[in-house]
Amino acid sequence: MAKYAGHESLTKNAVFVYSDNQLGYKFSDTHPFNQKRLTLTVDLLNELGALNKDDIVEPRIATDEEILLGHDAKYVDIIKKAGHGELSNEQGEPYGIGTEDTPIFPFMHEASAHIVGGTLTACDYVMQDKVKHAANLGGGLHHGFKGRASGFCIYNDSTVAIKYMQQKYNARVLYIDTDAHHGDGVQWSFYDDPNVCTISIHETGRYLFPGTGNVTERGTGEGHGTSFNLPIDAFTEDESFLDIYETAFREIVAHFKPDVILTQNGADAHYFDPLTHLYCSMKIYKEIPRIAHELAHEFCDGRWIAVGGGGYDIWRVVPRAWSLIWTEMTDQKAPDGPLPATWLEKWQLESPVTLIPTWMDPNNMYNDVPRKAEITEKNYQILEKALYMIRSSQS
Amino acid sequence: MIVEEIMNTTVFSLQPSDTIKDAVQLLKKERIRHLPITNSAGEVIGLVTERDIKNALPSSLLKIHDEDIFYQPLENIMTKNIIVGHPLDFVEEIALIFYEQRIGCLPIVSAGKLVGIVTGTDLLYNYIELTGANKPSSLIEIRVPDVVGILFEVTKVFHKHRVSVLSVLVYPDKELDNMKILSIRVKIMNPLSIIEDLRKEGFDVLWPNMPGMNL
Known part of the structure; x- marks a missing residue:
């Protein structure tokens, strides 16, 4: 098993932003968005021996001023009131809270500000050249809108972080979102901004939330041509997903030439995920960070920030998927073979499902998809449509 | 839903004495395909579509340059007795007219004057709004x-x-x-x-x- 290779040098390659106070972002015991996945991931990395104490940095709490970079003052005020028991569900509904998706919970402002702060901490480390890469897996709440919560997301840490990097570091940012849901909140925040490029690969919104993310959404005004959407079909498998991801990412990053790459790493495109209908395996979660890492070095002098996102099979999918981001970021060999036995034993007792005992998934996880060839062909057409503008500008 | 909620109120139209050249330029500039023809009182008396113009012009593959054609008045090629709609028509009903009459646009007339136009594209957009997110x-x-x-x-x-x-x-x-x-x-x-x-x-x-x- 790969050993941590960081202690030979004082300058670290990467930091892991985390503290237990990120677990305060909790709607209820039965809500599908469950930050216990952070505990499970950190524990898995610990058992693997891949995460040292001095790799971990405390997330700071975002100031109101910082949150206002991406949100309305009125909305922030509502969230504060809601978390302090001063708002009914009915009063919250126009702001997207107090709903079944995004219920009100105690201290929701403070918990959300910790998530945003974590992503800002990660940005500061990278943009001040203290490290090349940083991960804040508690972040990635990409559905948050300027004045409204949506789809489990209150404050949009990526939106705030991108605005923050624009202001403080004058950075040109590329955001790539591999969550199975469209990264709508971040896209709309920068839809008219030519200095921020957003890419979202997601299950088509024909049925799935939030419904947007059509290939024809390309940005507006000066920002036309800096929003990219790759809506892929339900039942898409590893090969087609990765083909789309790598081709689009590589061509767009070469075209846009960012200073820094921010990746949103929702882990809900997996076959086991209860909320979506993609048929991917752990293989994509090994490849997604590998390619991001490679392109960050090729185009951005290594500057790469990774945040989390969705991921609703918190036992079988998220801990493995997110551990692979960290091992990639720190140049450790991607773990293979069995998971640490101690981890499996400890968490199997609590898990309602049988854990997958290996890093990669078993081969016979699902039956063959009947229309695989057509799905692959359709996804490929989407890729060509999405890249049409930059390809024709080159030729 | 009624027509006045979806119709375009900025309508580009010409008069029967205007030339084919005028029409060609206007269609190109505004990227449209239909031109209602009105008289000096603003009443709709005809329609010229992109196809009417194509039919009138010689093939672009021919090496004939008959400039005279471009100066013919639209009166000579326009369709008369056209179907028009009213701002209070139901969108569902005019959609049926488009389908049954196989037309591409419907000039909207109120108090005898041209007040709007609905095209097949507008109906499609309406459908997108109804079914989309x-x-x-x-x-x-x-x-x-x-x-x-x-x-x-x-x-x-x-x-x-x-x-x-x-x-x-x-x-x-x-x-x-x-x-x-x-x-x-x-x-x-x-x-x-x-x-x-x-x-x-x-x-x-x-x-x-x-x-x-x-x-």
């Missing part, structure tokens, strides 16, 4: 028996979950005569508990379908 939402499709009160039974489940419904479409089931398909757009990311309750009530939820699949 303009707010974050999920789509649930349900097969229900075609009986009185069924929509009430279905929406009771949404009410129980306090989820707002953005749109409801009802269409006939292609396979089963006595059934309907409901396509309901709801403002929720996690529809699982709603689907579970719909199934408990005996409804046939077609999508999202769980792994097992039926494309």
